[in-house]
Amino acid sequence: MRYSRINLHGRAVFAEIADGLAHVLDGDPLSGPAHRTGSRVPTASVDFLPPVVPGVFYAVGYNYRSHVEHYGARAPERPEVGYRANNALTGHRSPIVRPAGVTGRFEAEGEVVAVIGRTLKKASRNEAQESIFGWTIGNDVSAREWQHADRTFWRSKNSDTFKPMGPWIETGVDPLAQTTTVRVDGTVKARFATGDMIFDPFDFIVETSKYITLRPGDVLWMGADSNVQLEPGRTVEIEISGIGTLSNPVLEEK
Amino acid sequence: MRYSRINLHGRAVFAEIADGLAHVLDGDPLSGPAHRTGSRVPTASVDFLPPVVPGVFYAVGYNYRSHVEHYGARAPERPEVGYRANNALTGHRSPIVRPAGVTGRFEAEGEVVAVIGRTLKKASRNEAQESIFGWTIGNDVSAREWQHADRTFWRSKNSDTFKPMGPWIETGVDPLAQTTTVRVDGTVKARFATGDMIFDPFDFIVETSKYITLRPGDVLWMGADSNVQLEPGRTVEIEISGIGTLSNPVLEEK
Numbered sequence: 223m224r225y226s227r228i229n230l231h232g233r234a235v236f237a238e239i240a241d242g243l244a245h246v247l248d249g250d251p252l253s254g255p256a257h258r259t260g261s262r263v264p265t266a267s268v269d270f271l272p273p274v275v276p277g278v279f280y281a282v283g284y285n286y287r288s289h290v291e292h293y294g295a296r297a298p299e300r301p302e303v304g305y306r307a308n309n310a311l312t313g314h315r316s317p318i319v320r321p322a323g324v325t326g327r328f329e330a331e332g333e334v335v336a337v338i339g340r341t342l343k344k345a346s347r348n349e350a351q352e353s354i355f356g357w358t359i360g361n362d363v364s365a366r367e368w369q370h371a372d373r374t375f376w377r378s379k380n381s382d383t384f385k386p387m388g389p390w391i392e393t394g395v396d397p398l399a400q401t402t403t404v405r406v407d408g409t410v411k412a413r414f415a416t417g418d419m420i421f422d423p424f425d426f427i428v429e430t431s432k433y434i435t436l437r438p439g440d441v442l443w444m445g446a447d448s449n450v451q452l453e454p455g456r457t458v459e460i461e462i463s464g465i466g467t468l469s470n471p472v473l474e475e476k
Numbered sequence: 477m478r479y480s481r482i483n484l485h486g487r488a489v490f491a492e493i494a495d496g497l498a499h500v501l502d503g504d505p506l507s508g509p510a511h512r513t514g515s516r517v518p519t520a521s522v523d524f525l526p527p528v529v530p531g532v533f534y535a536v537g538y539n540y541r542s543h544v545e546h547y548g549a550r551a552p553e554r555p556e557v558g559y560r561a562n563n564a565l566t567g568h569r570s571p572i573v574r575p576a577g578v579t580g581r582f583e584a585e586g587e588v589v590a591v592i593g594r595t596l597k598k599a600s601r602n603e604a605q606e607s608i609f610g611w612t613i614g615n616d617v618s619a620r621e622w623q624h625a626d627r628t629f630w631r632s633k634n635s636d637t638f639k640p641m642g643p644w645i646e647t648g649v650d651p652l653a654q655t656t657t658v659r660v661d662g663t664v665k666a667r668f669a670t671g672d673m674i675f676d677p678f679d680f681i682v683e684t685s686k687y688i689t690l691r692p693g694d695v696l697w698m699g700a701d702s703n704v705q706l707e708p709g710r711t712v713e714i715e716i717s718g719i720g721t722l723s724n725p726v727l728e729e730k
Contacts, residue, residue, distance in 0.1 A: 278563055283627070283628075303628065304627075304628045305559050305634075309689050372556055373552065374556055374559070376557045377688070381687040432631075433636065435563050
C-alpha cells in the first residue's frame with residue numbers, strides 16, 4: 223500500500239495511491255484504520271504534502287562507507303542518531319529554494335526513510351523490524367559553506383524547503399534490497415545500493431530506543447552514499463526502486 | 477494569563493490557571509480563542525503536561541557569559557539555534573529518570589523558554605517581539621559523559637524525561653527583567669539574572685527567521701548561566717520570578 227498526505231482544497235488529508243489515483247481517506251492510517259471516502263484525484267494533479275509530519279525527525283549522518291571515505295571522515299563505531307527540523311519539510315514536486323547568500327556546494331543526498339508505526343522503548347531487533355509502518359524517500363539538501371561556518375546545522379540543513387520527503391509511504395517493500403538513483407534534469411548523477419549501510423535502520427532503532435521512546439509518525443532518515451550538486455533552474459529526482467520517485471525543482475530565492 | 481496543558485481523565489486539555497485552580501478550556505489558546513468550559517481542578521492535584529508540544533524544539537547553547545567562561549569556551553559571535561527532541565519533554569512534577577549506565581555529571585540547567593504565537597519569516601525585531609505568545613520554564617538536563625563521548629546530543633540531552641517544561645505559559649511578563657533560581661531539595665544552588673544573555677530571544681528569532689519559518693507552538697529554550705548536579709532521590713526546582721516554579725523529582729531507572 224502507498225499512503226500520501228495531500229492538499230485537498232486547502233485541507234491536509236491522507237490518501238491511498240493506486241492505479242494512478244489518490245483515493246482520499248477518512249483518517250490517518252498511522253493512528254488507526256482509515257477508509258476510502260470515495261473522493262479521488264488523479265496523481266498527476268495531486269498537490270503532495272510531506273507524507274507525515276513527525277513528532278521527532280531523526281537523521282543519520284555518515285552511514286555509507288564510500289561517503290565516509292569521500293570526506294576522509296572516521297567511520298562511526300555506533301549507530302547514533304542526529305536530528306532535522308520540521309520547518310524544512312516540503313512535498314513531492316514542491317520547489318527547493320536556494321536562499322539568497324548561498325555560495326559554494328549546494329547538494330542533494332538521496333535517502334531512504336523509515337516511518338515508525340508503533341510506540342517502542344528498549345526494542346529487540348525483531349520488535350524494531352515490526353515497528354516499521356513503511357518507507358519513503360528523503361532529500362537531505364545541504365548548503366556546505368554554512369555547514370562548515372556554523373556551530374550547528376540550523377541553516378545549512380534546516381532552512382525552509384531543504385528537506386523534501388515523499389511522494390508516499392510504501393508499506394510493502396524491503397528497502398535494503400533496493401537501488402537509489404539520483405538524477406538532475408534526467409541525467410543520472412549517483413546510483414548506489416540502498417542497503418549498503420554501515421548500520422541498518424533496525425540497528426538504529428534498537429540503539430536509540432535504549433534511552434528514547436519512538437512513536438508512530440517519527441521518521442528516521444538513513445543517510446546517503448553520494449552528494450549531488452544542485453543548481454537553480456534544474457530538477458532533482460531521487461528514485462528508490464520499489465518505493466517511487468521524489469522530484470523537486472530547484473529555484474533561487476527572489 | 478497562565479495557560480497549561482493537563483491530563484484530564486486520560487485526555488490532554490488546555491487550562492487557564494487562576495486562583496489556585498486549573499479552569500479547563502474548550503480549545504488550544506495557541507491556535508485561536510479558547511473559553512472556560514466550567515470544569516476546574518485544584519492546581520495542587522493537577523497532572524501537568526508540557527504546556528505545548530512544539531513543531532520545532534529550538535534550544536540555545538552557550539548564551540550566558542559566565543557559562544561560556546566556566547567551560548573555557550569561545551563566546552558565540554552570532555545567535556545560532558540548536559535543537560532538542562520532543563520525546564524528552566515531560567511535565568511539572570513528573571520525574572526526571574536517570575538512565576541506568578549514567579555516571580559522572582548529571583546536571584540541570586534552568587532556562588526561560590519563548591513560546592512562539594505567530595507564523596513569521598524574515599522578522600524585524602519588532603515583529604519578533606510581537607510574535608511571542610508567552611514564556612515558560614525549561615530544565616535542560618544533560619548527562620555530561622555521554623555528551624562528551626557521543627557524536628550528537630541524542631542520549632546526553634534527549635533521553636526520555638530529560639526536558640521538563642512548564643508548569644504553564646505566562647503571557648504577561650518581561651522575562652529579561654526576572655531572576656532564575658535553581659534549588660535542590662529547597663537549597664539554592666544557582667541564581668542569576670534571567671536577562672543577562674549574550675543574545676536575547678528576539679536576536680535569535682530575527683536571525684533564525686532569515687531562513688526558517690517559525691510557527692505557533694514552536695519553542696525556543698534560551699540557555700542557562702549555571703549547571704547544577706542532580707542525584708536520584710532529590711527534587712530540582714527552577715523558579716523564574718514572574719513566571720512560576722518548575723519542580724521535578726529525580727529517580728534512578730529501575
